[in-house]
Amino acid sequence: MPHGSEHLLLELFLIFVGAKVFGEVSERLFIPAVLGEILAGVVLGPYALGWIHPSETIYSIAEIGAVFLLFTVGLETPPSDLIRVGRLSLSVALAGIIVPFTAGYFFLHWQGEPTHEAVFVAAAMVATSVAITARVLRDMHVHRSRGAQIILGAAVFDDILGMLLLGVLVSTVRTGGIDWLRLGLISLEAIGFALFMIFAAPKLVIVLEPRIHQMQTQNAPLVLALAICLGLSMAASYIGMAAIIGAFFAGLAFADHSVRWNLEPRAQAINLFLAPYFFFSMGARLDLSAFNREVVIVALVLSVLAIISKVGGCGLPMFREGWRKMLQVGVGMTPRGEVALIVALIGMQMEVISQRAYVLVIVMTVLTTVLPPPFLRMLFAPEKPPTAPVET
Amino acid sequence: MPHGSEHLLLELFLIFVGAKVFGEVSERLFIPAVLGEILAGVVLGPYALGWIHPSETIYSIAEIGAVFLLFTVGLETPPSDLIRVGRLSLSVALAGIIVPFTAGYFFLHWQGEPTHEAVFVAAAMVATSVAITARVLRDMHVHRSRGAQIILGAAVFDDILGMLLLGVLVSTVRTGGIDWLRLGLISLEAIGFALFMIFAAPKLVIVLEPRIHQMQTQNAPLVLALAICLGLSMAASYIGMAAIIGAFFAGLAFADHSVRWNLEPRAQAINLFLAPYFFFSMGARLDLSAFNREVVIVALVLSVLAIISKVGGCGLPMFREGWRKMLQVGVGMTPRGEVALIVALIGMQMEVISQRAYVLVIVMTVLTTVLPPPFLRMLFAPEKPPTAPVET
Numbered sequence: 001m002p003h004g005s006e007h008l009l010l011e012l013f014l015i016f017v018g019a020k021v022f023g024e025v026s027e028r029l030f031i032p033a034v035l036g037e038i039l040a041g042v043v044l045g046p047y048a049l050g051w052i053h054p055s056e057t058i059y060s061i062a063e064i065g066a067v068f069l070l071f072t073v074g075l076e077t078p079p080s081d082l083i084r085v086g087r088l089s090l091s092v093a094l095a096g097i098i099v100p101f102t103a104g105y106f107f108l109h110w111q112g113e114p115t116h117e118a119v120f121v122a123a124a125m126v127a128t129s130v131a132i133t134a135r136v137l138r139d140m141h142v143h144r145s146r147g148a149q150i151i152l153g154a155a156v157f158d159d160i161l162g163m164l165l166l167g168v169l170v171s172t173v174r175t176g177g178i179d180w181l182r183l184g185l186i187s188l189e190a191i192g193f194a195l196f197m198i199f200a201a202p203k204l205v206i207v208l209e210p211r212i213h214q215m216q217t218q219n220a221p222l223v224l225a226l227a228i229c230l231g232l233s234m235a236a237s238y239i240g241m242a243a244i245i246g247a248f249f250a251g252l253a254f255a256d257h258s259v260r261w262n263l264e265p266r267a268q269a270i271n272l273f274l275a276p277y278f279f280f281s282m283g284a285r286l287d288l289s290a291f292n293r294e295v296v297i298v299a300l301v302l303s304v305l306a307i308i309s310k311v312g313g314c315g316l317p318m319f320r321e322g323w324r325k326m327l328q329v330g331v332g333m334t335p336r337g338e339v340a341l342i343v344a345l346i347g348m349q350m351e352v353i354s355q356r357a358y359v360l361v362i363v364m365t366v367l368t369t370v371l372p373p374p375f376l377r378m379l380f381a382p383e384k385p386p387t388a389p390v391e392t
Numbered sequence: 393m394p395h396g397s398e399h400l401l402l403e404l405f406l407i408f409v410g411a412k413v414f415g416e417v418s419e420r421l422f423i424p425a426v427l428g429e430i431l432a433g434v435v436l437g438p439y440a441l442g443w444i445h446p447s448e449t450i451y452s453i454a455e456i457g458a459v460f461l462l463f464t465v466g467l468e469t470p471p472s473d474l475i476r477v478g479r480l481s482l483s484v485a486l487a488g489i490i491v492p493f494t495a496g497y498f499f500l501h502w503q504g505e506p507t508h509e510a511v512f513v514a515a516a517m518v519a520t521s522v523a524i525t526a527r528v529l530r531d532m533h534v535h536r537s538r539g540a541q542i543i544l545g546a547a548v549f550d551d552i553l554g555m556l557l558l559g560v561l562v563s564t565v566r567t568g569g570i571d572w573l574r575l576g577l578i579s580l581e582a583i584g585f586a587l588f589m590i591f592a593a594p595k596l597v598i599v600l601e602p603r604i605h606q607m608q609t610q611n612a613p614l615v616l617a618l619a620i621c622l623g624l625s626m627a628a629s630y631i632g633m634a635a636i637i638g639a640f641f642a643g644l645a646f647a648d649h650s651v652r653w654n655l656e657p658r659a660q661a662i663n664l665f666l667a668p669y670f671f672f673s674m675g676a677r678l679d680l681s682a683f684n685r686e687v688v689i690v691a692l693v694l695s696v697l698a699i700i701s702k703v704g705g706c707g708l709p710m711f712r713e714g715w716r717k718m719l720q721v722g723v724g725m726t727p728r729g730e731v732a733l734i735v736a737l738i739g740m741q742m743e744v745i746s747q748r749a750y751v752l753v754i755v756m757t758v759l760t761t762v763l764p765p766p767f768l769r770m771l772f773a774p775e776k777p778p779t780a781p782v783e784t
Contacts, residue, residue, distance in 0.1 A: 005452070005455050005629065005635065005741075006626070006629045006630060006635075008452055008455070008456075009459075009622065009625050009626040009629055009635055010626050010630075012456070012622050012626075013619070013622040013623050013625075013626045016618065016619055016622055017619050017622075017623070020609060020615050020619065023609055024607060024608055024609045027608035027609060028608055033608075033609060033610070056449075057448075057449055057452045060397070060400055060449045061453075063397050063400070064400075064404070067401075215416060216416055216419030216420055216425075217412060217415055217416045217419060217425065218425070218664070219660070219661075219664055222661065222664060223412050223664065226408065226664070226665055227405070227408055227409050227412065230401065230404050230405040230408055230409075231405050231409070233401050233405075234398070234401040234402050234404075234405045237397065237398045237401055238398060238402075243397065243398075243401055262657075265654075265657070265658065265661075266657065266658065266660075266661035266664075267661070268611070268658075269611075269614065269657075269658035269659070269661040269662055270661055270662055270665050272610070272611055272614060272615065272618070272658075273618055273662050349397075
């Protein structure tokens with residue numbers, strides 16, 4: 001094989017192993033593996049040790065990784081759950097988006113950031129990543145409690161609303177300034193698309209099911225799901241939204257069938273291979289020289305704001321349930337994750353946000369992810385010591 | 393996202409859907425899907441309709457696809473089976489490699505082809521792809537018969553011996569002319585490596601098993617297997633063999649654990665996504681202007697030779713079992729497949745073989761794959777009509 005492919009294989013190997021080793025160490029320190037994989041990119045990447053300078057091909061693979069990542073998030077978001085979790089979760093999600101977005105935007109605006117940059121960073125403050133919360137609650141055997149159910153339901157709405165917000169933002173930025181009529185139209189389009197994917201698409205899949213099973217192609221449901229994932233990503237990208245939005249809604253359309261067709265473990269396998277390249281390149285793009293005293297202070301303030309606004313926003317609709325449940329839901333919704341990072345990355349790729357804003361989002365994501373778990377454990381601990389060990 | 397990623401997503405989508413549609417149509421015509429996916433590349437690619445001109449990134453993804461393809465072939469080749477199938481299968485495999493290689497080499501040499509080119513095309517004539525045979529036998533419910541068992545066993549040895557041959561070839565060509573001392577040394581190295589991967593590596597995996605289960609990383613066995621796949625591919629590529637050889641032996645080392653760790657469906661999922669890009673680019677590289685009357689005639693003669701030499705070579709060690717079993721095994725071993733194509737592709741990338749030789753290999757692969765199934769059905773049909781329908 002030509003020289004180029006040796007180098008590509010070397011990069012693929014080093015980044016995969018580097019990301020997984022850092023991920024493993026993080027998990028042992030009770031930090032999510034994702035943060036470890038990003039840290040691998042920071043440490044081994046061009047701005048620190050400089051051992052690995054990801055090539056253009058790696059960045060392309062990273063983008064495909066982001067598409068599959070969001071496809072998998074979508075697969076884990078069954079539309080039929082949305083109806084079950086009901087109105088309270090929707091209110092929690094809505095308030096948990098409006099309050100942090102507003103708080104973030106006005107803080108950054110007051111700091112003198114340009115409007116687009118402030119809007120993008122504020123949008124990155126919106127997306128809850130419920131994976132860490134879910135793991136803590138499962139470890140404590142309280143994932144079937146009312147608080148946990150509300151959190152998990154709200155997280156589903158939060159994903160959808162966050163994607164809509166991102167879609168509207170990207171289209172608006174692409175077409176230049178904010179034109180309220182256009183913004184309204186785009187929002188309507190995005191909501192229409194979301195409603196179609198939530199209500200109509202899963203039914204279409206059911207109608208198509210007999211034909212899918214008639215197909216000779218091996219593993220036809222997965223082939224169809226991947227084709228639709230790639231198709232909607234491309235379509236979203238062409239009509240001016242982010243590709244990952246298409247991937248997310250493609251996952252959503254198949255989520256109700258994911259268990260029966262055994263889609264999720266297979267999509268996860270593709271993810272397991274591709275996602276490390278995405279997280280590593282996230283880290284590798286972090287220019288450490290952008291860190292200085294001023295940035296760190298702004299980042300810390302922004303992180304505190306991200307925590308308070310999410311706890312407050314999500315807690316608000318829970319006021320009838322008492323302070324404990326308010327805090328349970330608020331703290332449970334606090335962790336941000338991959339979606340926040342992707343929003344920042346898209347902003348940087350569109351040249352709307354600077355390295356400085358990218359640093360702000362990464363610090364905010366790390367702090368909102370690392371801080372809540374101990375508090376969650378306190379808040380979900382049984383109020384009276386149980387007489388027998390809890391087993392569910 | 394930047395303009396480039398839109399275009400990449402468009403390519404990813406079109407190639408995936410194109411390959412799968414052609415694959416589905418092929419399967420319905422009882423032609424293996426792989427051939428359909430290659431045909432998609434020929435038809436939609438730059439030399440025919442010209443709708444899709446794969447970019448460098450697609451070719452890189454195709455190479456990663458070839459690595460995972462051979463990794464999956466390795467995963468389906470449990471070393472513990474080798475001991476069970478025993479000496480007869482080994483003789484079948486050996487004779488089935490020596491006879492076609494010699495026949496192909498001397499025919500091409502006589503045709504006036506350069507030595508390197510003749511050697512590479514002859515090497516492509518060696519690798520049996522048992523997938524088609526296995527499917528026909530399974531459909532006929534005779535896959536547990538003695539003939540079928542010998543074929544499946546021989547196919548395992550055939551894969552390993554074919555990989556060794558390719559490894560030796562690539563190293564030899566890289567270092568220039570044929571130096572018999574060097575050739576001997578490389579062969580010893582390759583055999584040593586193969587023996588290590590067959591006998592020592594699976595035991596190493598067993599020793600490591602408790603540690604793998606202690607890892608916090610999700611799906612640790614798959615992560616480890618992928619890391620070793622990438623690592624050995626890179627190593628094989630650096631020491632001057634083909635990357636896919638490393639991938640194949642990495643799969644082999646995990647084959648005994650593949651079922652218990654549920655590795656195969658997950659590796660297959662990665663394969664299902666990446667392999668179409670490999671097969672499509674195989675087709676897209678086929679310059680149709682290389683077809684002319686003379687090439688077609690040579691290709692037909694070579695294909696006939698490939699069939700006769702494989703039937704004869706593999707049948708030879710079976711002479712004690714009667715003509716019917718001889719033919720069963722010979723015809724069953726005839727189909728060539730992805731490995732033949734990869735050998736040709738590597739030859740072309742190393743600039744050792746021309747478009748003309750590439751055409752020869754593709755035609756040979758297609759004919760050896762499409763022709764045997766009807767004969768197989770005849771040869772494995774029950775000798776007397778059964779009194780009751782056969783159900784196993």
